[in-house]
Structures are given as C-alpha cells and as structure tokens.
Amino acid sequence: MPRNDPTDTGGLFIGRRPGTGPVRYRAAVQRGGAGRRRVDSVLAALVLAVATLLCLTLWGPQPVAWLWVGSQVNYRTGMVTLGIASAFAGMIAGLLVTLVVASRLDYTWQLLRRAAGHDQKSGMLGRIFMVTAVVAAFAFGVWFLLIEGPGPTFTSR
Numbered sequence: 001m002p003r004n005d006p007t008d009t010g011g012l013f014i015g016r017r018p019g020t021g022p023v024r025y026r027a028a029v030q031r032g033g034a035g036r037r038r039v040d041s042v043l044a045a046l047v048l049a050v051a052t053l054l055c056l057t058l059w060g061p062q063p064v065a066w067l068w069v070g071s072q073v074n075y076r077t078g079m080v081t082l083g084i085a086s087a088f089a090g091m092i093a094g095l096l097v098t099l100v101v102a103s104r105l106d107y108t109w110q111l112l113r114r115a116a117g118h119d120q121k122s123g124m125l126g127r128i129f130m131v132t133a134v135v136a137a138f139a140f141g142v143w144f145l146l147i148e149g150p151g152p153t154f155t156s157r
Helices: 034-059 061-077 080-115 125-148
Strands: none
Touching: 034 061, 034 080, 034 125, 061 080, 080 125
8 A cells, every 4th residue: 555545644644644543552452341341331321311411401491590690680780781791601601611511421421332342433412412402492392382482372361
C-alpha cells in the first residue's frame, strides 16, 4: 500500500497525523467475568436514564424556573428589561451547564458499555437530545391543543 493512501493518513497529509495510529496494547486485554459485565450493563443503563432525564429538564423545568427567577427580578427591581435579561442569561447558562454534565455522563456511558463487552465507539447524547426534543414538542402540542389551547375548555372559568 502506498504511503499516501487516504485511509492510512486521514486523507490530508503524506504522513500519519499524530494520534491517529492504531491502538496497540502491551498485553492482551483481560475481560471481566459475566457478573461484572452484567453489573456494567446495568450501570450503563442507569447512566443513560439519568442523562435522558437531565436532557428532559431542558424542555420544561429549567425554562420555567428561569422565567420565575426573571419575574422575581422584575418584581424586586421594577425593571422589565433586567428581568428578561436575567431569565435569558440563566436559561443559556443552565443549558450550557446541563450539556457539560450530559456530555460527561455520555462519556461515562461509553466507558461502561465498553466495560460491559460492547464495541461502543460513539455516544448517545445527540440521539437523547433529539428524542427529548420530540417528546417535549409532542407534550407541548397535547397541552396546547387539548388542554389550554385554542379549543374549548373543559371547565368553566
């Protein structure tokens, strides 16, 4: 095979890029027993569930909490702009912190899946984020169209 083969060099350089070489272990990797792999699988499922619940908070509880904080800032200072700015800044900060924690949980999930004997190369965070967005959009649609939206109400006001 020529030295400039794109599959060998990553397609960009004549030589291999640093850090892209094949992984070579000094000794054979020792796998855990069946019980240890089962425990790792259960732990991976728990970490995945926590990451999913954490991502679900981005679509309801966190924005509502920051809107409440913004309303309190507005009430205490009498400045609507400050209330809106604090709610917006809090939502952005909460989103960033939540995604950092979720990415670390995703990496932990990958490690647990590998320890459980699966060939896990990529994480689930993107898929979790997409699924939670779809679930939140569906729940909002049900709430808006059936419970509080433009249709008739079920109770008298």
